[in-house]
Amino acid sequence: MRAAVIQFPGSNCDRDMAVALDKVSGHNKPTQMIWHKESALPEGLDVIAIPGGFSFGDYLRCGAIAARSPIMRSVVDFANKGGFVLGVCNGFQVLTESGLLPGALMRNAQLKFICKDVELEVASTDSVFTSHYTKGQKITVPVAHHEGNYNADANTLKALKDQDRVAFRYTNNPNGAMDDIAGILSENRRVLGMMPHPERLNDPLLGGMDGNPLFESMAAALVSA
Amino acid sequence: MKARVHVTLKPGVLDPQGAAVRHSLGSLGFEGVEKVRQGKVIELELAETDKDKATKTVTDMCEKLLANTVIENYSVEIL
Known part of the structure; x- marks a missing residue:
């Protein structure tokens, strides 16, 4: 699997994401780090990860400035051509702001920054990101966000449900997200955005392995030459 | 030319x-804020001088x- 991580000023989970991807993709193909001012992507990538953090200080709206940076035009093209994109936390916010995923992430209903482990239910296993989980499986993954309150209009929510595009749901909604949504897939199922951080729980030394199947799913599906 | 943009939640x-602001106003004694x-x-x-173009x-x-x-x-308001 050839992976790349996009780095914005204020990204802070970029190295963790790269470590998680390297762990499954093999160190002979290290994850490439791409600065946001680059306009073109390296050839032959299988998947691009947009990491967590506070890109551009969350100015204007979370992810809004990052979504309009030069590299994101190439990421949108990559996704529109069928490329795989994973956005975690701030990365999810960037993906909704760039239009690759529907809806928006708003301030948490209780107005508090939430940093804790939460339980998720795997709602869909029909994607390269979730195939190594079982449907309905309960996993525990940390969240760390102030704007994770997923909001979308009724038609969008219906489409997400009807098309089995809700990847993860909170079992005990921490932030007010509509329909307990923690992560969603694009229509072609190749773009996943999620607020919880699978890259922070993929090693026993970090306290658990519940995030690792996500990366293993990707590596198994995206075997490159 | 100056422009002022108001952005509000739908x-x-x-x-x-x-x-939270409403709650705080209430605790300060401002009643009736619904x-x-x-x-x-x-x-x-803006450098633009044409109002229609600026809008x-x-x-x-x-x-x-x-x-x-x-x-x-x-x-959008052009001032």
């Missing part, structure tokens, strides 16, 4: 910040960046 979109909605004001100084450009800016039209409405 009706029906939950505004927890507005709700609802508070919080938004933002963005002021721009069009700023509207384009709102669509592309200044507002997230999934959850926000905007209005």
Whole structure:
């Protein structure tokens, strides 16, 4: 699997994401780090990860400035051509702001920054990101966000449900997200955005392995030459 | 030429910040505040001198960046 991580000023989970991807993709193909001012992507990538953090200080709206940076035009093209994109936390916010995923992430209903482990239910296993989980499986993954309150209009929510595009749901909604949504897939199922951080729980030394199947799913599906 | 953009949450979109401000006003003794909605004001100084062109450009800016039209409405005022 050839992976790349996009780095914005204020990204802070970029190295963790790269470590998680390297762990499954093999160190002979290290994850490439791409600065946001680059306009073109390296050839032959299988998947691009947009990491967590506070890109551009969350100015204007979370992810809004990052979504309009030069590299994101190439990421949108990559996704529109069928490329795989994973956005975690701030990365999810960037993906909704760039239009690759529907809806928006708003301030948490209780107005508090939430940093804790939460339980998720795997709602869909029909994607390269979730195939190594079982449907309905309960996993525990940390969240760390102030704007994770997923909001979308009724038609969008219906489409997400009807098309089995809700990847993860909170079992005990921490932030007010509509329909307990923690992560969603694009229509072609190749773009996943999620607020919880699978890259922070993929090693026993970090306290658990519940995030690792996500990366293993990707590596198994995206075997490159 | 100056332009002022008001960005507000769409009706029906939950505004927890507005709700917290309303609660705080109540605790200060301001009674009868039934609802508070919080938004933002963005002021721009433009080189453009044609009012219609400026309106069009700023509207384009709102669509592309200044507002997230999934959850926000905007209005453009040329001063």
